[in-house]
Amino acid sequence: MKCAILGPGGIADDQHAPAITAHPSAINWSVLSRSEDRGRAFADRHQLQSPTPVYTSLDSLLADPELEGVIIATPDRFHEEQAIAAARAGKHILLEKPMATSSDACDRMIRACEAHEVVLAMAYHHRWHDGHRKLQHQIGQGLLGRLRHMRVHWTFKAPDGGNWRSHPETGRWWALAANGTHCLDLIRWFFLPTEGEITHVASIISRAKFDSPHDESAVVALQFESGATAEICVSVQFESSPRVEIYGDDGWVRMENTLGRHGAGSIIHNGQSVSFEPRNPFLGELDDWIRAAKEGRSPEVSGEEGRKNVDWLLKAIKASGADRYA
């Protein structure tokens, strides 16, 4: 698949372009940047193959008949417009999280992809971490008995309030969009098969460090149809070690440092180490998207899943009583 990347920023440079290079049937083809120079530097670094690899206009990039798919890795507010344009041009889409900044926007994106018969896959790469995959399967088969609780803790320390996620023109959430959306996806992935959908959400958010209009720390409590509970703690105010814990009637699992861009970390089940293959989760999500497009099937993480994630992020921030845009 000839792939373009929209937004040659951190995640595109660090993960998506290298994953395309490593994939046997993907080709790093073209890039969209607001700057010809930044686009050119990205094209050189990742050896983009198109005779015209750099675009500053989305319409021109999408008009390329050879282009087959786009990876959208721009700030969250731009996902809707770019995804709908790509769908109308008949290009398959691998979309960075969170899907968009409103539920209505997600619905419009899903409808456009259905109407133009393109595959829309959500980039929740933690689902391709080998240890996560193994456990998600085994827990679904009853490894921990009836599930009771899951806790996901993932924070980092932003240097200042300048990140685009902290500005309403480019983002809708900060910690919840950077890390919280991944935590929520992981919890729903593990719990939905046996515990049903989320039924209640409560939350507390803090903006105490940068006075950002958006959440700097968020503590979110969830309840599922079965009564099982979960909690998320995400923050951009302080550094810590990422941790996931899952508790059931027959035991527990603790994952240390499995969240992040790598496919590594460690996993303990009832005090015993769990072995898994450290492998690149970005390659896994890319491969699923390409295969889904080739086989004409749904990807593992669909636009519908992306929309549900956005719904719960919106509910979480509203439940805090501190949503400035409610």
Ligand SMILES: NC(=O)c1ccc[n+]([C@@H]2O[C@H](COP(=O)([O-])OP(=O)(O)OC[C@H]3O[C@@H](n4cnc5c(N)ncnc54)[C@H](OP(=O)(O)O)[C@@H]3O)[C@@H](O)[C@H]2O)c1
């Ligand atoms: N899956 C993950 O683990 C993961 C990790 C990080 C980010 N993400 C997601 O990937 C997307 C991009 O995040 P990122 O961290 O890569 O961001 P980033 O480093 O800031 O890159 C975003 C790129 O978008 C382009 N852009 C276009 N309009 C922009 C604007 N008004 N302000 C800022 N950039 C603009 C910029 O390229 P030009 O200036 O060259 O146009 C920029 O390089 C987001 O949706 C984010 O949530 C996912």
